[in-house]
Amino acid sequence: MSENAAARRHAPATLRNRDAILAVLQATLPAAGLVLEVASGSGEHCAFLAAALPALRFQPSDPDPDARASIDAWCAALPNVAPALALDCTAPWPAVRAQAVLCINMVHISPWQATLGLLAGAATALPPGGLLFLYGPYRQEGHPFAASNAAFDASLRERNPAWGIRSLAAVAAAAATQGFGPAAVTPMPANNLALAFRRG
Numbered sequence: 001m002s003e004n005a006a007a008r009r010h011a012p013a014t015l016r017n018r019d020a021i022l023a024v025l026q027a028t029l030p031a032a033g034l035v036l037e038v039a040s041g042s043g044e045h046c047a048f049l050a051a052a053l054p055a056l057r058f059q060p061s062d063p064d065p066d067a068r069a070s071i072d073a074w075c076a077a078l079p080n081v082a083p084a085l086a087l088d089c090t091a092p093w094p095a096v097r098a099q100a101v102l103c104i105n106m107v108h109i110s111p112w113q114a115t116l117g118l119l120a121g122a123a124t125a126l127p128p129g130g131l132l133f134l135y136g137p138y139r140q141e142g143h144p145f146a147a148s149n150a151a152f153d154a155s156l157r158e159r160n161p162a163w164g165i166r167s168l169a170a171v172a173a174a175a176a177t178q179g180f181g182p183a184a185v186t187p188m189p190a191n192n193l194a195l196a197f198r199r200g
Contacts, residue, residue: 004076005059005147006073007070007072007073008043008070008073008074009042009043009066009070009104010042010044011040011041011044011047012174013043013105014044014045014048015044016189016190017135017188017192018044018045018048018049019192020188020189021042021045021049021104021135021188022048022049022052022053024133024186024188024194024196025049025053025102025133026052026053028131028133028184028196029053029056029099029100029131029133030048030056030131031055032055032059032099032101033054033058033098033099033100034054034057034058034059034096034097034098034099034100035053035056035057035058035059035098035099035100035101035102036059036061036096036098036100036101036102036122036125037058037059037060037101037102037103037104037109038061038079038087038089038101038102038105038106038118038121038122038143039061039063039089039105039106040060040061040062040067040071040084041062041067041071041104041105042067042070042071042086043060043067043072043074043075043126044047044074044076045104046058046060046071046074046075046081047074047075047078047081048066049102050075050078050080050081051078052149054080054125056080056083057080057082058075058080058081058082059081059082059085059096059098060075060081060082060084060085061084061085061086061087062084062087063085063086063087063088063089065086067084068084068085068086071084071092072084077181079095086099087119088114088117088120089106089110089113089114089117089118089121090106090111090113090114090117091117092114093121093124093125096125096128098125098126098130099126099127099130099131100126100131100133101118101121101122101125101126101131101132101133102133102135103118103128103133103134103135104134104135104136105135105136106118106136106138107134107138107163107166107171108132108136108137108153108156108163108165108166109156109163109164109167110162110163110177111160111162111163112162112166115160115166115171115174116174118179119132119174119175119177119178120179122178122180122199123179123180123199124168126195126199127186127199128197128199128200129198129199130198131196131198132175132180132196132197133194133195133196133197134171134191134194134195134200135184135188135192135193135194135195136165136193136196137149137152137153137191137192137193138165138166138167138168138171138193138195139165139166139167139168140168140185140193141167141168141169146191148190148191149165149191152165153165168183168185168193168195172197175197179199179200180197180198180199180200181197181198181199181200182197183195183197184196
């Protein structure tokens, strides 16, 4: 087994949601520029999106060194992907200027403080009109909370009381304090949502 193959992690959900995420991003991302992905995890999303969107440059990131090794292994052959950055949403961010910030499946598997750090960091990294794209499950006012999401939320809180599926209204209110406008919300498979915020 090659060193790259050995370093690669696998996140099964990536294969299930990546096409739906790409479809929304194709209609939402700018035609060119830098896309900063926060909490890139295994790196599979970054590799898939970068291959599908070769006119864009991608900057993956993760606080975990093993995750960064996996990201770099998945993206090694892609000329439009930079080496993964060490970025922790609860700490000061490296100086990065991007046209878009992506964060897939982090908000519910992290403390609320990480979401606040994500919003603050994205506000400093993006120009006016820049895109902040979030994907994952959310509690949406006026919509029933799916039984599968309720069970997932309970399992998350059992693993860590600081985790859990967040209220879309709470995330939008926190985003507004950082200068973002209302989210464009796209329903996604398996009771997830895609949220597209624009910096004012």
